[in-house]
Amino acid sequence: MTSAEIIEPLGHHELLLVIVQFTALLFVARTLGEAFRSIGQPAVVGELLAGVMLGPSVLGLVAPSVYEWLFLVSEAQFHLLEVISWLGLIMLLIVTGLETDIDLIINKGRTAVVLSLGGIVVPFATGFALGWVLPAAFIAAPGQRLVFSLFLATAMSISAIPVIAKVLIELDVVRRDIGQLILAAGMVDDTIGWILLATVAGLARTGVFNVGSAVATILSVVAFLGVAFTIGRRFTVDLVRWVDNAFGSDAALLSTLMLLALAAGAITQYMGLEAILGAFVVGVLVGQVKRFDYELRHMFEVVTLSIFAPVFFAIAGLRMDIVALADPTVFGVGVVVFGVACFGKFAGIMGVTPFAGLSRWEGITIGGGMNARGAMEIIVATIGLGAGILTIEMYSIIVAIAIVTSLMAPAIMRWSIPKIEVSADERDRIEREAYRQESFVENLTRVLLPTRGGADTRYAARLLGPLLRDREIELDVLCVSEATEGSGGRISEVATRIRRGLAAWLRPTVRESNTAVAPDSAERIFDAVERQLGEDVREPRRIARERAESVAETILEESSLGYDLLVLGETGAGRTPDEPLFSETVNRVVQEAPCPAMIVSTQSAAVPPADSLERILLPTVGTVSSRYAAELAFAIAASENALVDILHVVERPRFDERFAGEPDLSRQAGIGEQIVEREAALGRRLGASVLTTVTSASSPEAEIVDRAARTDADVIVMGSDVRLLSQRAFLGHRVEHVVRDASCPVAVLSA
Incomplete structure (x- = not known):
């Protein structure tokens, strides 16, 4: 190998810069995240605002020289930070998959499916219609309006399971029927949403929309999911069991999870889909293996949510242009998109509530919960920007919607949940589940x-x-x-x-x-x-x-x-x-x-x-x-x-210890x-x-x-x-x- 073929190591200044960027983003994101958490709001909102604080909207105005040195860098330099961001995104999708309870979805059966269909079909239709009439200035590639409309429809359909789960846990209703229904419907909703996202992003990469490319992309998704949930499921169970038997260490199991997710992500990326689809599916599969218990999941979740995910959200906020939102046209479009997003979710859920056998208050609660976009919407927006579907203005609008709907959800659910009565059957089920969590036999592996x-x-x-x-x-x-x-x-x-x-x-x-x-x-x-x-x-x-x-x-x-x-x-x-x-x-x-x-x-x-x-x-x-x-x-x-x-x-x-008579x-x-x-x-x-x-x-x-x-x-x-x-x-x-x-x-x- 000649000296010309040897890859030069990363330069001193480039390494220094990426370390300083990572440090600044993580520090501000965690600080604002904990601040928002302390006032009862999702930490993701503070982490997104950290990027806004360090971006052109705040730091660029207050200390332009610092902002220019830190973030106005070459594309190659910024890509180093993006690699860390993508690792955070992959890990976040693994966590989402681990939280996806297939048994819960099956147990809730018809009701969960009816709710999820209402929560995805109506928002998808309204989002698609909105994308069809939005001004061309908000479309990165005006010639791909159909792809843009499909993407916006997918973005409107998604929900944020982490935000929903956090609110339900804080309200101590996560194991109640209403909490289980929200989670089950949200899981079905998101699973369909990720498949749609992978499909639409795959179509965007082809540059044109035609029936052949659409069918090829859909078949690729179906083929991957079919192999993953048959051969892949058996392989995952056997591999996790073998690693646990052979090594018996948490580190080995966590490494196995990450390796599986990266390998699956590489496969889906190679197939023209998104790496996040592979990571999400691996999270779902590993989450069904009893050997990968709560402690391990919690350990992985802590590392993800405390280090890598905050940096991903901060970088997402870094791309957000607040100044652009102040433009009357952009602001007006943003208000319309926000209204359509909320209307689609609430109209879809409330429309199917009678068919699901639920009350009006239950419908309001489920609609309020599934209307939260949170981290999931940020992921969608990031992929849309990277795939050349969204302009920076449209990206900023979608990120703003994610923030506002995440702030709305806790308030709506805190107001409506106390109005839902607990039935005797529900109380018995909660007691049974509490026993299983503390049971000696049920936790034997x-x-x-x-x-x-x-x-x-x-x-x-x-x-x-x-x-x-x-x-x-x-x-x-x-x-x-x-x-x-x-x-x-x-x-x-x-x-x-x-x-x-x-x-x-x-x-x-x-x-x-x-x-x-x-x-x-x-x-x-x-x-x-x-x-x-x-x-x-x-x-x-x-x-x-x-x-x-x-x-x-x-x-x-x-x-x-x-x-x-x-x-x-x-x-x-x-x-x-x-x-x-x-x-x-x-x-x-x-x-x-x-x-x-x-x-x-x-x-x-x-x-x-x-x-x-x-x-x-x-x-x-x-x-x-x-x-x-x-x-x-x-x-x-x-x-x-x-x-x-x-x-x-x-x-x-x-007898010799008694004083008198029988005790x-x-x-x-x-x-x-x-x-x-x-x-x-x-x-x-x-x-x-x-x-x-x-x-x-x-x-x-x-x-x-x-x-x-x-x-x-x-x-x-x-x-x-x-x-x-x-x-x-x-x-x-x-x-x-x-x-x-x-x-x-x-x-x-x-x-």
């Missing part, structure tokens, strides 16, 4: 089951089968084997110790009660465990690991990779009270596990057949661990058509009744058959064991908190007694 093939872990798999059935929960089965010869020997061991740090090097190797298995027996063990899961459960992932320092260390290393539940099998029967209940491996894993752990103990080597789970005994004391254990029991029972026997035992004072336990019994009734209500809601009992006994643990024997319970499920005692995991005297003496298997969940 990954479960780890270490096994040596014993009866305990096989019975643990038997319990997990009904829990995993019909749920998007991944089960990983881990088998720890002895290191094979030639796997590294002493050198590998020393390297492993150095990697784990000085603390691991100094820790003495403890005796393992649960030893590793022979390397050639792993497949047989996996097969035995999987047979207990049942036929309707997705095949688990098999993980074979060679023992590191210890079996416990190996299990803990694997459990740190993003699991929600760790299930351990351990025999506690036959041990005397003087002996530790669990092996050193289980003791250490339970104490140091980064997630809740469930210990399953059987009393014999015989695992019950698949159809033997008919009765579950659930002792409860009302703690968080008891509630989590109850959720597990109810989920299993609902899947197996089993009965859950909910038991609360009030402890009676022993009054009515208050404790009343509390017990409240506890079991609360659990029973949850069980019925989850579809389980329940039986409640409150009794008293001088030894609650003996009563639990005795009741399990009397009622022929198949398994006891109970919760307990781990307490440290003599360097072992102590679950309490009551739990340990039950595990040792019960005649049936026992599952203890430590939350």
Whole structure:
């Protein structure tokens, strides 16, 4: 390669200028954004005004020399800033896609579709008609009036989901029926809007409008969406799952999301569509993957909305010419466009409200919400300017409409929402959704089951089968084997110790009660465990690991990779009270596990057949661990058509602790009744058959064991908190007694 072929690095002044531009735009945008947020207005309005403040309208008048040095630069220099702006735009569309709830749209069904059609058809028609009669001076390419009219129609049809969602959250009505309808209709509206935008922008790039180019563009959109929501959907799910399994880090998942969006954006850009369509679709697809949970979405959203999106909005405002809006002709056209935009949305929504079975106040609320254009309108305007469809005057008008309608929406919705009554069905649904958000079982995504093939872990798999059935929960089965010869020997061991740090090097190797298995027996063990899961459960992932320092260390290393539940099998029967209940491996894993752990103990080597789970005994004391254990029991029972026997035992004072006569336990019994009734209500809601009992006994643990024997319970499920005692995991005297003496298997969940 000759010196002439080597790309010269970015010059010192060019790099300095882009850094200063980025700093100034981000600082002013975030400052004004927070200022507007503090007075109850969308932050995007302040971020747009930041560009106006730094543009020719303000900074250009107040300090023209500063403005000229900062922003009156060459096209190549300004394009550097535009690259950052486009990254912000792509990330913003990913966030919008992540917030698009396909299940919500499906659940709202006909009503959402009727509302969205009203909210897009009428504005599209009025916007198209307006574009057809506007003066030619407002069209960048007068010969493409049809394309301009289609573009203006699309701009009038779009809504701003982020602004709508923000207002609904602030008013605490986002989970109400009206909030769900607005979001569902807005999502359908925007999805159609983005497809229209990609189509119109693709037509604009051809330079002419003809039937052939229009059909080609539409077919390109349909083909991309068809592949994305079939092959692409499966690929996205598998890729996210693989990355989570292989790396188990938030950084890896966020990188995967961004890479997918950039790749899809490159594909749609290559097809003559917009990169934002690819980014939006990837956001929708990834948003449906349970592994990409709320925390990850929030993390990506924070980075986007705090750094990259504000710069995009500020640059959009930077292009806005306030002086041009002061021109009587431009101002008059702006007022007309604003009036048509508001009329189209309200007329469309109010016109279909009776067909959707909604009241007048509901129609006003939905119309007010969907009339907000916000960030989405800015994106449309930016693409129109870049595609040569809009003049700077028309661009400024559309940006001004985005600002004004975003300011209007909160005021309209705050006024109309309190006039909409909450129905009983709506209240029940809100309570169910609140439970799902806080539920232990409903938020399980990954479960780890270490096994040596014993009866305990096989019975643990038997319990997990009904829990995993019909749920998007991944089960990983881990088998720890002895290191094979030639796997590294002493050198590998020393390297492993150095990697784990000085603390691991100094820790003495403890005796393992649960030893590793022979390397050639792993497949047989996996097969035995999987047979207990049942036929309707997705095949688990098999993980074979060679023992590191210890079996416990190996299990803990694997459990740190993003699991929600760790299930351990351990025999506690036959041990005397003087002996530790669990092996050193289980003791250490339970104490140091980064997630809740469930210990399953059987009393014999015989695992019950698949159809033997008919009765579950659930002792409860009302703690968080008891509630989590109850959720597990109810989920299993609902899947197996089993009965859950909910038991609360009030402890009676022993004979030598009484002063005189029988003690009054009515208050404790009343509390017990409240506890079991609360659990029973949850069980019925989850579809389980329940039986409640409150009794008293001088030894609650003996009563639990005795009741399990009397009622022929198949398994006891109970919760307990781990307490440290003599360097072992102590679950309490009551739990340990039950595990040792019960005649049936026992599952203890430590939350």
